[in-house]
Amino acid sequence: MYTYKSWFEAIKCLCSTLCSGNITIQKMAGKVKWVTDIEKSVLINNFEKRGWIQVAENEDWNFYWMSVQTIRNVFSVETGYRLSDDQIVNHFPNHYELTRKDLMVKNIKRYRKELEKEGSPLAEKDENGKYIYLDFVPVTFMLPADYNLFVEEFRKNPSSTWIMKPCGKAQGKGIFLINKLSQIKKWSRDSKTSSFVSQSSKEAYVISLYINNPLLIGGKKFDLRLYVLVSTYRPLRCYMYKLGFCRFCTVKYTPSTSELDNMFVHLTNVAIQKHGDDYNHIHGGKWTVSNLRLYLESTRGKEVTNKLFDEIHWIIVQSLKAVAPVMNNDKHCFECYGYDIIIDDKLKPWLIEVNASPSLTSSTANDRILKYNLINDTLNIAVPNGEIPDCKWNKSPPKEVLGNYEVLYDEEMAQSDGHDRDMRSRSGQSTGIKGNRARDSGKPVLTTWK
Amino acid sequence: MVDPESGLSLTIARIVQRLQGSSLHSQLERQARVSLHKPEIKLESLKEDIKDFLKTSGWEKKLQNAVYSELNVFPSPCHPAAPPEHMKEPLAYMRKAQGSWEKRILKSLNSMCTELSIPLAQKRPISEQKELLNKWNEMGTDEPDLSLFRPVYAPKDFLEVLMNLRNPNYENGEQPSFRNHLGLIQVPLKVKDIPELKEDFSELGLNIGQLGIDDSAQVPPEFFENEHVRVGQKVLAEQDSAAAQQYVRQGCPTALRADLWALILNISNQPEDILYYEQLKSNVIQHDLLVDSLIYKDVKLTASNDDYYFVFEDYLYQVLLCFSRDTSVLEHFTYSSATPPKSYIRGKLGIEECAVFYPPNVAPLCFLYHEPSRLYQIFREMYVRFFFRLHSISSHPSGIVSLCLLFETLLQTHLPQLFYHLREIGAQPLRISFKWMVRAFSGYLATDQLLLLWDRILGYNSLEILAVLAAAVFAFRAVNLMEVTSLAAAEAVLADLSTLKVMPLLQIFLFATVT
Numbered sequence: 001m002y003t004y005k006s007w008f009e010a011i012k013c014l015c016s017t018l019c020s021g022n023i024t025i026q027k028m029a030g031k032v033k034w035v036t037d038i039e040k041s042v043l044i045n046n047f048e049k050r051g052w053i054q055v056a057e058n059e060d061w062n063f064y065w066m067s068v069q070t071i072r073n074v075f076s077v078e079t080g081y082r083l084s085d086d087q088i089v090n091h092f093p094n095h096y097e098l099t100r101k102d103l104m105v106k107n108i109k110r111y112r113k114e115l116e117k118e119g120s121p122l123a124e125k126d127e128n129g130k131y132i133y134l135d136f137v138p139v140t141f142m143l144p145a146d147y148n149l150f151v152e153e154f155r156k157n158p159s160s161t162w163i164m165k166p167c168g169k170a171q172g173k174g175i176f177l178i179n180k181l182s183q184i185k186k187w188s189r190d191s192k193t194s195s196f197v198s199q200s201s202k203e204a205y206v207i208s209l210y211i212n213n214p215l216l217i218g219g220k221k222f223d224l225r226l227y228v229l230v231s232t233y234r235p236l237r238c239y240m241y242k243l244g245f246c247r248f249c250t251v252k253y254t255p256s257t258s259e260l261d262n263m264f265v266h267l268t269n270v271a272i273q274k275h276g277d278d279y280n281h282i283h284g285g286k287w288t289v290s291n292l293r294l295y296l297e298s299t300r301g302k303e304v305t306n307k308l309f310d311e312i313h314w315i316i317v318q319s320l321k322a323v324a325p326v327m328n329n330d331k332h333c334f335e336c337y338g339y340d341i342i343i344d345d346k347l348k349p350w351l352i353e354v355n356a357s358p359s360l361t362s363s364t365a366n367d368r369i370l371k372y373n374l375i376n377d378t379l380n381i382a383v384p385n386g387e388i389p390d391c392k393w394n395k396s397p398p399k400e401v402l403g404n405y406e407v408l409y410d411e412e413m414a415q416s417d418g419h420d421r422d423m424r425s426r427s428g429q430s431t432g433i434k435g436n437r438a439r440d441s442g443k444p445v446l447t448t449w450k
Numbered sequence: 451m452v453d454p455e456s457g458l459s460l461t462i463a464r465i466v467q468r469l470q471g472s473s474l475h476s477q478l479e480r481q482a483r484v485s486l487h488k489p490e491i492k493l494e495s496l497k498e499d500i501k502d503f504l505k506t507s508g509w510e511k512k513l514q515n516a517v518y519s520e521l522n523v524f525p526s527p528c529h530p531a532a533p534p535e536h537m538k539e540p541l542a543y544m545r546k547a548q549g550s551w552e553k554r555i556l557k558s559l560n561s562m563c564t565e566l567s568i569p570l571a572q573k574r575p576i577s578e579q580k581e582l583l584n585k586w587n588e589m590g591t592d593e594p595d596l597s598l599f600r601p602v603y604a605p606k607d608f609l610e611v612l613m614n615l616r617n618p619n620y621e622n623g624e625q626p627s628f629r630n631h632l633g634l635i636q637v638p639l640k641v642k643d644i645p646e647l648k649e650d651f652s653e654l655g656l657n658i659g660q661l662g663i664d665d666s667a668q669v670p671p672e673f674f675e676n677e678h679v680r681v682g683q684k685v686l687a688e689q690d691s692a693a694a695q696q697y698v699r700q701g702c703p704t705a706l707r708a709d710l711w712a713l714i715l716n717i718s719n720q721p722e723d724i725l726y727y728e729q730l731k732s733n734v735i736q737h738d739l740l741v742d743s744l745i746y747k748d749v750k751l752t753a754s755n756d757d758y759y760f761v762f763e764d765y766l767y768q769v770l771l772c773f774s775r776d777t778s779v780l781e782h783f784t785y786s787s788a789t790p791p792k793s794y795i796r797g798k799l800g801i802e803e804c805a806v807f808y809p810p811n812v813a814p815l816c817f818l819y820h821e822p823s824r825l826y827q828i829f830r831e832m833y834v835r836f837f838f839r840l841h842s843i844s845s846h847p848s849g850i851v852s853l854c855l856l857f858e859t860l861l862q863t864h865l866p867q868l869f870y871h872l873r874e875i876g877a878q879p880l881r882i883s884f885k886w887m888v889r890a891f892s893g894y895l896a897t898d899q900l901l902l903l904w905d906r907i908l909g910y911n912s913l914e915i916l917a918v919l920a921a922a923v924f925a926f927r928a929v930n931l932m933e934v935t936s937l938a939a940a941e942a943v944l945a946d947l948s949t950l951k952v953m954p955l956l957q958i959f960l961f962a963t964v965t
Contacts, residue, residue, distance in 0.1 A: 217761050217820075218761035218762045218763070218764060218765065218816070219587055219588065219764060220761065248760075248761060251588075252587060252588040252764070285760070287757075287758075287761060290898075291758060291897065294704060294817060294897060294898050294901075295817050297704040297705050298704050298705070298707055298708055298817050298818045298901075299708065299817075299818065299819075299820055301705045302703070302704065302705040305705075366757065
């Protein structure tokens with residue numbers, strides 16, 4: 001508690017601390033006013049427990065947790081408006097550079113070419129022409145634009161399976177697998193009709209090489225959902241949530257072509273799996289990442305497990321670096337992404353996609369607790385002390401408020417210290433077992449973390 | 451009492467008899483014959499040279515491991531004049547109780563058969579055999595109608611039986627005094643007290659490094675973890691069972707655990723073992739047993755709803771169905787008080803007997819072994835060494851009766867206020883902890899914690915640690931438990947053990963509690 005000789009003193013003090021960027025003094029200005037257009041209890045309970053006040057969109061608000069449609073409006077040329085210094089939103093204006101399947105691939109390809117041009121060791125390729133360190137997205141083409149390129153690739157491996165995904169949809173909607181060119185005739189027709197007609201984004205698809213050798217546990221396919229919070233892109237500062245989870249299919253995996261249409265075998269989205277006959281509402285087909293780690297360490301050994309998790313962190317950071325140059329690094333914004341990653345049977349992780357609006361629906365009791373804590377920790381970092389935000393702050397939260405997040409990459413710190421300072425965190429800490437990762441000097445990766 | 455000299459030669463004779471004709475025996479013979487071609491084997495010193503050869507090629511170590519394994523599993527021989535039942539279980543009243551319990555189970559099974567008009571065992575029609583073979587790897591997706599099957603018994607039924615055990619030669623006296631035992635178990639078996647446990651479990655002491663405590667994120671690995679891992683790798687390289695058993699008392703590094711447990715249990719992966727498993731599998735395919743449905747129902751109710759184990763549901767069916775047909779398991783009945791029910795299947799299928807048991811704990815092992823025949827062997831070995839004692843009535847120090855008594859005694863001696871309070875409100879502590887112990891805590895602890903606990907079971911070749919942990923859990927939650935006023939409330943306080951860290955609890959209870 002601070003006591004002042006007069007109001008004048010108080011205001012002077014307040015001004016000086018604001019100017020010095022220190023906002024840890026109790027503000028006398030009032031409670032945070034929040035708005036949301038997503039009616040989810042995990043959100044609302046978190047706002048209410050902080051004593052924040054709900055207001056309507058057209059009123060003066062400080063914090064808006066918005067859906068992706070709304071962020072489009074806020075930053076659009078026609079309907080947009082300027083945000084003031086005490087307003088924070090939960091999306092970056094052009095997050096779709098990362099979260100749309102086609103743009104993500106485009107940006108990563110561009111990033112790789114740039115690194116190659118600079119002669120960076122990161123862009124090193126092996127004897128087959130594949131990137132050694134940056135090959136983490138399955139071969140992907142946009143349809144209908146790249147149809148011919150795709151056909152060329154397809155013919156090199158006619159027995160391969162490919163997965164078609166609509167660019168703008170989520171939750172597994174509209175996804176299907178193909179193993180014959182005839183199954184996507186429609187896109188070849190469209191590409192031939194006219195190359196200048198811009199396809200509405202609703203019809204655009206990406207087609208990626210299907211990973212038909214996923215790592216199976218108990219004979220079932222699974223993917224990883226990891227949460228990553230980005231507070232700023234330039235300099236890049238991101239945090240990884242320690243409590244990610246695996247989503248299992250309810251049905252045994254088989255690469256057999258007769259089951260290509262069975263979405264219960266191939267798609268791990270809970271939105272799909274929960275309609276299966278065997279869906280279980282108690283565990284929801286989910287495993288914690290620490291379970292996965294225990295299983296892999298026990299059956300495959302510690303080194304390969306540590307290597308796998310390091311690679312996962314690596315590809316997340318690389319994907320963020322890839323889009324950082326084109327991101328509108330608006331200081332009013334932060335974003336919590338849902339990363340979907342698949343591990344193949346050689347223990348190589350693949351980035352499947354990034355979600356801007358990870359589901360806040362809870363499928364089980366544990367799920368609800370996890371998402372509640374996720375939002376809680378996110379708010380603690382994005383809105384320091386739960387007070388009225390000031391977007392000019394330096395976005396450097398103290399370690400104590402991180403909760404279940406740990407620093408994934410901090411560009412500023414990586415640059416100021418030498419390359420001895422390793423900013424990569426290990427998810428091994430969540431099980432209380434330290435990741436004894438040797439500093440493998442064999443890979444030049446360490447030096448390039450700057 | 452047998453005098454040490456003849457006791458030793460009896461033991462040696464028994465071990466030799468058991469190992470003779472085993473696959474290890476024939477392998478050793480084969481190796482010895484092969485070595486005859488080697489230049490270093492000379493006719494003059496044939497015996498010595500072959501012995502040296504076996505030593506350097508690691509075969510002596512294998513023999514050592516096998517002997518060690520036999521010593522671990524079989525009890526020391528008693529007086530040569532003692533009848534075989536005495537070796538199974540020296541106390542007559544215990545034998546009798548186990549016999550009645552088995553009769554009761556059998557009766558229950560038989561009546562279920564009559565009720566549902568299903569035979570205990572029958573041969574499967576060919577079409578059904580084919581079908582089962584096809585979906586051998588995904589039995590979890592089957593949905594047969596199991597609503598009419600009841601489990602043969604529930605843990606609390608078993609507890610009732612144990613509570614009613616009485617030694618006919620022991621006069622308890624009508625007056626309950628503070629010296630009398632206030633718990634549910636009323637047989638005067640000898641159990642250890644804390645000073646004795648401290649000695650037995652000395653490696654869990656405060657100044658000795660442990661996995662589960664000294665490998666947490668805050669402790670630099672140089673203090674303990676790195677060295678411990680190094681020693682573990684050395685033990686594995688030497689393939690020494692006895693050393694491994696000593697080593698795991700301080701916990702297994704996760705990456706080494708699968709191999710260390712296999713070494714301690716003396717499981718090799720010989721082709722004949724894989725064949726044996728395949729044979730069991732074909733038995734399952736060909737014959738349908740009533741117990742199969744019971745197993746199926748139990749797995750569906752437990753593992754498939756479990757946060758950790760649901761992934762392995764299909765493996766559990768495979769292992770348990772094979773296990774119920776494994777006659778080699780019956781060997782252990784020579785040292786178990788139990789006798790397999792012989793009456794119903796003999797001769798019918800060419801399988802002599804089929805044991806009836808409470809489905810034991812396979813699921814945690816799926817975290818370590820993903821190859822079915824290996825998983826099966828490890829599970830079988832753990833069952834015949836340890837877990838069967840949780841399901842039969844005996845006076846063995848690791849038997850469930852002794853564990854219950856140990857638990858109650860520890861609690862009554864060291865937390866008398868808590869014990870008395872819980873007893874007063876009708877919440878006898880054993881009623882809550884029984885289910886933990888009977889399942890060796892599987893399904894109650896987080897998997898990594900459970901595996902650390904089972905490390906110590908293997909390391910100390912005893913289940914007593916289960917009773918100690920149960921008491922330690924009560925000690926840990928004592929403050930909350932003192933405030934409850936009903937059994938239901940007590941159950942609620944102890945409902946969720948998934949956040950507990952077992953090693954600190956054990957250490958504090960044994961070594962850091964003021965008695």
